[in-house]
Amino acid sequence: MNFIPDQIDMCIMDILQEDARTTNKEIAARLGKSVTSIFERVKRLEAEGYILRYIAVLNKNKLGKNLVAWTSVTLKEHGQDRLPAFEQKINTFPEVMECYKMNGQFDYLLKILVADMEAYELFNLTKLSKLDNIYKIRSLFVLAETKQEVELNLKTGLPVKLQQKNK
Amino acid sequence: MNFIPDQIDMCIMDILQEDARTTNKEIAARLGKSVTSIFERVKRLEAEGYILRYIAVLNKNKLGKNLVAWTSVTLKEHGQDRLPAFEQKINTFPEVMECYKMNGQFDYLLKILVADMEAYELFNLTKLSKLDNIYKIRSLFVLAETKQEVELNLKTGLPVKLQQKNK
């Protein structure tokens, strides 16, 4: 308990968030540790909730999802139960990949992923704008994704060069 | 060539984007296929660019990244070389996780991930607002992430257009 990852744990996480299929043997070789110790550290990082899951990243364009929209939503009423009600509905829409409750000019920011503009229009007409309690919807469309970083910056613990010992 | 994934390939991708550590044996059992056929399909999906990579998803809060900001940027000049210049600079900032070129009211939408408000202020003062050619910067902060979907929805299958290219 009260587990805090050390420098080596940080290196392990950095390797795994770059390529989750790196074997323990490979990690052990790079960090100058035994295979078993790496295995135990990974298991601990998983158990302590530092590593949440392992996923395959798919090519969304090849799978027919070509349009990303960022949509801001402002609600009419903000009573105690109105926000969770909206959030629950949003959770049932597969087109909504991400939903952020925001401060400032609007209440929610949604990332919408669909095949094309036609599909977006359909989503907007039949699902989003049909919800109760909507005051305003604003959509902006992505022309290009110029940066998509999935790896957290673990710069506090990346002395990869120092570990040149062998087994 | 001109490979189009079939129903079984879609199932495999769906399983792997949910848990990249699912073994081929497990996938084979679920789909009623042999281990080797799954192995070959996965290799092909990787080779054809449908599966891009495998990553570990880390817990950003446990790693000290507690503030997400969505920042819109409008440039002063939009000449041929000005946009790539901006994008290149943005790519060197580890705080910027995502950058979208947008239509509409502003030019770029940035997802910024930092430790806290103080770190955001520092990033804004020393990096973002120091860039050339900036006309306007607007920041909104995330109060809560109510939906974070990383898996593509494959249940709908491929769009008909894509399927017809098959053979």
Added chain:
DNA sequence: TGTGAAACCTCAGGAAT
């Protein structure tokens, strides 16, 4: 940290459609 057995991955060659 090391050992070793069980489980798994990988890739021949061959069968079935």
Added chain:
DNA sequence: ATTCCTGAGGTTTCACA
């Protein structure tokens, strides 16, 4: 021609000392 299976050998995983 493609997709699939069987089986052998090398690798990884993971409990135990």
